[in-house]
Amino acid sequence: MSTLFRHRDYLRLFTAQVSGLFGTGLTTVALGLLAYELAGSSAAAVLGTALTIKMVVYVTVAPIVGAYAHRLPRRSFLTSLHLVRAAIVLALPFVDQIWQIYVLIAILQTASAAYTPTYQAIIPDILPDEREYTRALSAAQLATTMETLLSPMLAAAALMLISFHWLFVGTAIGFAISAALVLGTRIPAAGAATAGSFRERITVGMRIFAATPRLRGLLGLNLVVAAAGSVIMVNTVNYVRDILGGTQSGVAMLLAANGFGTMLVALALPRVLDRIDARSVMLTGAATLLLGLTAALALSTADSGDWRRYAALAIWSTIGAGTAAILTPTGQILRRSARPTDRPALFAAQFSLSHLAWLITYPIAGWLTTTTGFTVTWLTLLTLAATGLILALRLWPRHDPEQLTHLHEITTTDPALLLDAERVDATHYRHTHPYVIDPDHPRWPRPNRLLATAA
Incomplete structure (x- = not known):
């Protein structure tokens, strides 16, 4: 991994990603607490709606960006998107109405939807060597998991001294640092994209998905990740505050447990993927997520007991581990499934299609929890996850x-x-x-x- 960071431009982009991720992580904690402050026991429904808006934006914006990525000055484009996100999160502490959350989230996530596939398509251009690119994928996942682990812990420590509103300021600082780093990076010009009309360019990634067996299997795995991840993203705040009787710091610590599980797997995967094919690793991750959801469902039926806190920590960690096993090799699968000129469109398609799965699971986790409780909701999400795993097994051939x-x-x-x-x-x-x-x-x-x- 040390040789990877000798690439100056990759190191700058990676550091920018880490800075932006930590800003996003602080926003995740602060947004959940803001929703609880404004809506109380209905916070899950507010979060579910906000995250559903996020997914709608991701599904619609990313393919358009993928179609035009080759025409954009990529360094200036990424820098501008970081600055837009910094400005939006600075406005969130002044929100006092739920509808204002929805409007700002829509703008914020439009910038994020444009940023992520563009960034993902740049990395193969900077690191053409297959082994280095594989390790870059692991580093990216490790950065994500470290953010998932450390951001809630930092938030928990900060919340002992300051109001959660100040976490949004930390987010803005993270985005500003990212913008400065990207601005100082040499980013290669994008290659010529697939010729054709706008409609053809915007659908090329989808056509590759539809025609490639391993990518059709990936769609099923996207559903598994979304079903399990919705429990973490939407239900953690209400479960800790309303069921466990915990504090704001308790919310952050449970999210940190999820990140800890993800980090352990992400650290081990580079060597594992040198010996074991990505399909086996990702299917094992899907099975792990089903195990975590099953345990969560059992936990939701328990009436009382301090042991539930420790069980929740273990379950959230298990879900984190399974998520890392699926997400870390995904970039490797995408890279081997398209020629270089089609990669931006394919990454954009994966970005949209994976978030389409979240568009299904976020409303379930938010609205169904508010009306029927955790047990029915988590049983529904477990059923969706099992469906996704079955689809992956059937659509992704063993011999590939x-x-x-x-x-x-x-x-x-x-x-x-x-x-x-x-x-x-x-x-x-x-x-x-x-x-x-x-x-x-x-x-x-x-x-x-x-x-x-x-x-």
Whole structure:
């Protein structure tokens, strides 16, 4: 990992990401407490609505950004987005109406939806080496998990001295530091994107998802992560304050337990992924999340007892561990599933599709908890998670080699594809190479059968 940080530009971007993440982490804690201050026992519904707005923005904005990412001056664009987010969070301490939360969250998350896929698409350009890129993915997940662990702990310590409103100021400072770091980074210009109309560019990532078996399986895993993560993001505040009788610091500590579980797995994964394929790791993570949700469901039926605090810490940690096992290898899966010019669109598609799953689970975690309680809500989320795991098992083939042998017709649009090919009959050539969906490979070869992939 030390060699990775010798890349000056990557180090600056990574540090900017960490600074922004810690700002976001403080906002997560402060927003939950703000919702509880304004809505009391209905805080879950307020958070559920706010996070649903966030997901709607993510699902709609990210594909548009992916379609135009190659036209944007990426350094200036990322810097501006950090500054916009800093300005918005500075306004949140002055909120005294619930509708104001919704408006500011919509603006804040529009900037975030534009930032994340753009940032993700830059990293492969800065780190073209596969091993370095794999470690960068682990570092990114580790940064996310360290934020999940440390931000609540910092918030818990700060809340002993100051009002939670000041946490928003800390968030703004984090975004300002990130903007300064990005501004000093040399970011390569984006490559030429897929040719075609706006509609074609905006849908190219979705088409790759639809045609690639491993990515269809990833959609199921996205649902598992969202179902378990909604318990953490939406229900923690009300569970600690209303069921466990805890304090603001108690909320932060339970969120920190979730981050601790994530951190442990993220630290171990780089070496694990050198020996074990990503599919096995990610499916194990999904099974771990189902175990955590099952334990949470059992906990929700307990009437009393101090032991529930310790059980909740263990369950939140388990959910964190399972989440890391799925999210850490995701970038690696996306990278091997598209040519470089299509990566921004594919990352944007994953950003939107993964948050589409959260768009389903956030309202359930928020509104259903308010009307029926934790047991019914967590049973519903467990059912959704189990459905996602079943879909992943069925859609992602066990045998998933990077290189595939397939046929091309002689009339292929790119004769260079056939330089290393073997002619098999009057109209077809056969060759083997890393297979991704592109204009010359618009569909996936069927198992145990060689198909022509270009007309």
